[in-house]
Amino acid sequence: MHDMSHQEVHHGAPTSFIRKHIFSTDHKVIGKQYYALALVAALWGMVLSWIMRLHLGWGSLAIPGLHFLSSTGAPGDVMTPEYYLQLMTMHGTIMVFFVLTTAPFAAFGNFFLPIQTGAEDMPFPHFNMMSFWVTFVGFLVLVASFFVADGPTLGGWTMYAPLSAIGSVGGPGEGWGVVLWAASIGIFCIGQLLGSLNFITTTLDMRCKGMSLMRLPLSAWAWFITSVMGLTAFAVLMPACILLILDHLAGTSFFVPSNLVINDQLLPHSGGSTLLWQHLFWFFGHPEVYIAIIPGMGIVSHVLITNMRRPMLSHRVLIYSMGSLAVLSYMVYGHHMFVSGMNPVSSLAFSFPTLIITIPSTIVVLIWLGSLYGSKLRINSASLFALGFISMFISGGVSGFFLAQPSIDIMLHATYFVVGHFHLVMAVAAMFGIFAGTYFWFPKMTGRMMNETWGKVHFWMSFVGAYGIFMPFHYLGIAGNVRRYQAFTDDYLIPLIPVHRFITVAALFTGLAQVIFVLNLIYSRFKGPAATDNPWQGTSLEWSTATPPPHNNFGDKMPVVYHDPYQYSVEGASADYIMQTSTEPVHSPDEEK
C-alpha cells in the first residue's frame, strides 16, 4: 500500500492549454475526455437507433436528410436493406465499445478511482493519456468506415465469420468496412489494456495511508474487478481482430474454410474455422457484458448508500459477488453458441455455469433490496436512476433464465427476446448507472450542480420509455420474431408490425428524454449553481477534497483514512455520517474488521 514513490506519478500542474485540456496526463481530465467521447458516441448511436426504428415501423418512410449520410445507402432518403444492417452494426459497435465500456468504466473510473483510493494520480499517467487517445483514434477509424466506398460493415457487432472474412464478395461493407471495424476494435483494445493496467496498479499500489482494500468504496472495487476483466478479455479480442484483418489483407484463412462458393465462384480460401471466430469473440464478448455492468453495480451501490444513509447489509458479500460474476463470466460464454453447430454436449456444459451465475446476481439484488429495508431513502435524480437500475437489472436478469437453457434457446435464439434481454440487463441498466453517476458526481467533476427538476423529467421519461421499448421486444421474440431483419416480409411476422410501430414511438419518446439530459448537462456545466465540496453528505474520499479537486487531488495534505467507506447513521456520532478521513471514533456493528 502507498509504497509507490510519489515522484513517479507526481507531475506539476500543466500551464499550456494543450497539456492541460488535450494531451493531459491528469486522470481527472482523461476521465472527462472519456465521458465526452462516450457522450458523442452515445448520441450518434442513439440517432442510428432512431433511424433503424423508423425504418422498422414504416419501411418506405423517407427520413429527411438521410441521403446526406449516404447517397447510395439512402437514395431519396429511404434506407436500403443493406444500409439498415450497416447502421445496425454501427449502433451495436458504438454502444458496446465506445459507450458502455468507456463511460461507466473508463470515464468515471479514471476520474474517481485515484481519488477514492487516496492517490494523487494513476501510477502511469502517460499510459493513461495514451489510453484515451488510442481509444479516440479507434473511434475515428470506426467513423471513417462511413466514408469508404461501400460504407461500414453490415456484419453485426458480433462480426461472425466467414461473412466478415471473405471480403467484399460477401456484400456491401464487407471489404474495407470490416477491415476498418477490426482495426478500430483492435486499437480500442490497446486503449483499454493500457487503462486496465493503470486501474489495477492504482488499486493495489497507490492507496493512501489507512486505506485497506476493504475500506475501498464499492465503486472502486467494481472498477478494480472490471479492470482485471478488461486485461484478460481485451487481450483475446485484439489478436482475433488481427487475424481477421490478415484474412482480408494477407490472404490468410484463419476463419474461412475451403469450398465456399459465392456468385458461382469458388473462393480461394482453405483450412479456416468459422467457429474459431465465435469462440474467440465470445470469450471476450461475455466478460464484456460484465465489463459494461459491474461498474454500474458499483456506482449504483455507492449512490444508493449515500442516499439511503446506511451502508449495504454486507460490503464484503457485494464485493465477493461481483468477483464471482467476473470469474463465472469466462465460463458461460458458450451460451451464445448453443445452436451454432458446436458440440451439443458442450452446450449443456455451458448451460450450468450460466444458470449458476444467477446466484451471485441474485445475491447482489437481494443485498440491495435488504439494504433498502429500514433505510432513510432520499429521492433525487441520482437515486431515482440507481433504483431504476435495480428494476431494469431484475427485468433483464430474469429473461436470462430462459436463454441459459439450450432447449429453450432453440426457440428464442436470435430473436427479439435476446435483444430485449441484453438491452435491459446490460444497456439500459448500464445507462441508468451512468446517469446515476452523472447526477451524483457532476458537482465534483465540474463544480456545479445539475438541474434536479429536469433530471427527474429525464428519469421519468427514460424509465417509462425504456420499458415501453424493451418489454415488447420479449413478446416479439416469443412469437419468433427474428432479429437483424430490415423488414418483416414473412407471413407470420406481418401481424407483429403494429408492435414494432409502438416500440418506435417509445424509442423516439425515450430519445427525447436524452436530449433533455444533454441540454441539462451543457447548461449546468456553465450556468448551474456552484456546488459545495460535499453536497450529498458523502463519506468517501472524493467528498473530502475540494470541488472540483485540485490538480493533485488533495492539495498539500494527502488523506489518511480511519474508517470503512460508508459510516452513515452511526449511533452516537456527531452527524449522520462520518467521513473516511474523520478521526471521530466509531463503534458500529457495520464497521468491518
Added chain:
Amino acid sequence: MAKLFAVTIVVIAIASAVPIVMHWWPMPQDISIHGHLIDEQYADTMLEAGISFLASQIILAFFIWKFSHTKPGDKIKRFPGGAAGLVTAAFLLVGTEVLALGVFGAKAWASVYLDPPAANALPVQVQAGQFAFYFRYPGPDGTFGPAHANLISEANANFFGLDTTNDADSKDDIVTAELAIPVNREIHLLMHSKDVGHSFYVPELRIQQDFVPGLDVSVHFTATQIGKYEIVCTQLCGLGHYNMKAYLEVKSQDDYDAWLKQQAALQ
C-alpha cells in the same frame, strides 16, 4: 414522487406479466414430437422467472414507498436475518431452482441433439446460400451423389454442384426449393452452407440450427401436423438476410409420394 415511482414499478411489472399470465401471448403452435418438452420447459421457466420478476419488483416498489418518507429522528433498521439470511436464501432458492431447470431442460435438449436419429429416418439435405435454401432428396437409390463445390452454378440451376454425367448416385437426386415432408415420419436433415453462416428456423417445429460453413451439421425431427410453415434464416448472412426463406410443407404420406414423383419428373 417516491410513491408515484413505487406505483409505476408495480404497474409496469403487472402490465408486463398480464399477456403471459392470461395466455394472450403464447408461443407459436407446436407441430413436432419433441416440441412439448421445450414448451413445458418454457412454461416452468416462465413460472419461476415470472414469480422472481414480480416478487422482486413489488418488493423494490414497496421498500421505495415505505422507506422514502422517514423523519430526521428515525433510526436505521436492519433487515431481519441480515446478509447471511439473504445469501442463504439465494443459494437455496435460486440454486435449487436453476439446477432443477438445468437438469430437466437437459432432457429436452437431449431429445433434439443427443438422441441419434432413427434408422428409418428420411434423409433430406438442405443447402443454405445467400439468400435461399435448396433441398435435396436422395431419389430411389436412397443415396446422395457427391457435391462438388466447383460445379455449383446458380446460372445453370446446379445448386448443389452435382455431376449427373459421371456420378451414378447423383442421377436420381431430386433438388427442390421447398421442403416437403411426410407427416409423422422422422426427418434427418443434413445441413451445409455453400457460402456464409445461415440458420434453419421453423418456430412451429421448435427447431433452430445454424449452418456452419465447412462443417456438416444435422438435426432430426418429426412433424405431427399437416400444413405449410415458413423456414427462415436467423443468422445474419448479408443484405438479403431478411428475405431468405423457404416453405416447409408437411403432407400426408400419399401427397408426399405424389409430390416427390412430380419433382423427380421436373429434374
